[in-house]
Amino acid sequence: MLDYHDALATLLAGLTPPAADETLPLSAAANRTLSRALPARVDTPSFDNSAMDGYALCDPDATRTAFCVTARVAAGDNAAGVALEPGEAARIFTGAPLPAGATAVVAQEDTRRDEDALHLDQPPRAGQHIRRRAEEYAAGGVLLAEGARLTPAAIALVASQGYAALPVRPRLAVTVFSSGNELAEPGAELLPGQIYDANRYQLIAWLAGFDVTVRDGGILPDDAAHTRAALAEASLASDVILTSGGVSVGEEDHVRAALEAIGTLTAWKLAIKPGKPFAWGQAGRARVFMLPGNPVATFVTFFLLVAPALRALSGEAAAAPRALPVRAAFVKGKLEPRREFLRARLRVEDGALLADLMAGQGSAMLSACAGADALVEIPPAATVAEGDLLNAYLINGAFQ
Numbered sequence: 001m002l003d004y005h006d007a008l009a010t011l012l013a014g015l016t017p018p019a020a021d022e023t024l025p026l027s028a029a030a031n032r033t034l035s036r037a038l039p040a041r042v043d044t045p046s047f048d049n050s051a052m053d054g055y056a057l058c059d060p061d062a063t064r065t066a067f068c069v070t071a072r073v074a075a076g077d078n079a080a081g082v083a084l085e086p087g088e089a090a091r092i093f094t095g096a097p098l099p100a101g102a103t104a105v106v107a108q109e110d111t112r113r114d115e116d117a118l119h120l121d122q123p124p125r126a127g128q129h130i131r132r133r134a135e136e137y138a139a140g141g142v143l144l145a146e147g148a149r150l151t152p153a154a155i156a157l158v159a160s161q162g163y164a165a166l167p168v169r170p171r172l173a174v175t176v177f178s179s180g181n182e183l184a185e186p187g188a189e190l191l192p193g194q195i196y197d198a199n200r201y202q203l204i205a206w207l208a209g210f211d212v213t214v215r216d217g218g219i220l221p222d223d224a225a226h227t228r229a230a231l232a233e234a235s236l237a238s239d240v241i242l243t244s245g246g247v248s249v250g251e252e253d254h255v256r257a258a259l260e261a262i263g264t265l266t267a268w269k270l271a272i273k274p275g276k277p278f279a280w281g282q283a284g285r286a287r288v289f290m291l292p293g294n295p296v297a298t299f300v301t302f303f304l305l306v307a308p309a310l311r312a313l314s315g316e317a318a319a320a321p322r323a324l325p326v327r328a329a330f331v332k333g334k335l336e337p338r339r340e341f342l343r344a345r346l347r348v349e350d351g352a353l354l355a356d357l358m359a360g361q362g363s364a365m366l367s368a369c370a371g372a373d374a375l376v377e378i379p380p381a382a383t384v385a386e387g388d389l390l391n392a393y394l395i396n397g398a399f400q
Ligand SMILES: Nc1nc2c(c(=O)[nH]1)N[C@H]1C(S)=C(S)[C@@H](COP(=O)(O)OP(=O)(O)OC[C@H]3O[C@@H](n4cnc5c(N)ncnc54)[C@H](O)[C@@H]3O)O[C@H]1N2
Pocket: 178, 179, 180, 182, 183, 195, 196, 197, 198, 199, 200, 244, 245, 246, 247, 248, 249, 250, 253, 274, 275, 276, 277, 291, 292, 293, 294, 295, 297, 363, 364
């Protein structure tokens, strides 16, 4: 069985985004990934300007407390014709260009004004409240690297540089199937032996956090020919196919065999708990990820493997999940040969993050999963004492 970290590295190394790219207007590019690096077009700030509403002062020796107001500059004004001599001040506003000769800006609440006379309690510090041209970054450098995801902050950054359209990776088409004769649609009446399909809706909900087109493939019955045909059909129209269930060792587990019949099975079985029977491969151009049926195993393997794979296929440079160090607020004596990802709630105490385990760690127990802040990673065959440092991966939007 593969270790999780080796499996993730192998998986990501084998994934490259589709070569095509497209150009989208800024307003449609959120959450996409840049298909090439963007250079900074202009110095930022692009001119010296005021960080405060107040007065620009000319005081080369930083000794004066009395000034004469001789000019006014607002944001959007051209200050080219304005110059200050020692002892002169200009009324100025946040973002307004600094007049020639200004050595400092003072906030208006730190001044007293009487007609054109301006008084300060103490001389200004040279350079205070001035945002200098290019102090943040200069034109010509890399603004955003290839593979950067277009978060709201990244969109603001490129907009601030005047980019109106961006080169991005194409949107992936993802088809989602559930598998199993026991599954019924939520809303329907349950027959004896049936359970509601939780995983397809879980996966569709996960995918809402990615900029992908979702195709709902429905529920596959436990039937080899049907499963093969459905996967083959989906592979014609999908970049990614996700299935859950039917990937273990029972004779009603048909999904893995179906992939072997129509494509390639690359890997099967990871030394993780939950999630052991996870498998991946390829059918035509579609990458296929087969998630275990137990709903928490589906959750954990989506988070740990499929989400990074989707990021990599979307061209994102930083695809692997990032862990935070937390202190165990629990003990664990039982040795588990597989790497475990336990559902935990986090709290802050004395400046440290502490992890409390949720009650109900079974891989079918969704309630603990839905209430958790993090997956806490327990290395293979490890015991845990209170206070031990562990890796935690934030889930469910925790701490946001
Ligand atoms: N003899 C063995 N049996 C099992 C093994 C094993 O190694 N040897 N592994 C166990 C582990 S671990 C897991 S995880 C499960 C995964 O099996 P499958 O991926 O084949 O999933 P199923 O057998 O189809 O279902 C498992 C479980 O999950 C329920 N399920 C399935 N799909 C859904 C869904 N869409 N929504 C809600 N619940 C779902 C299903 O009813 C079963 O209870 O195998 C163990 N067995």
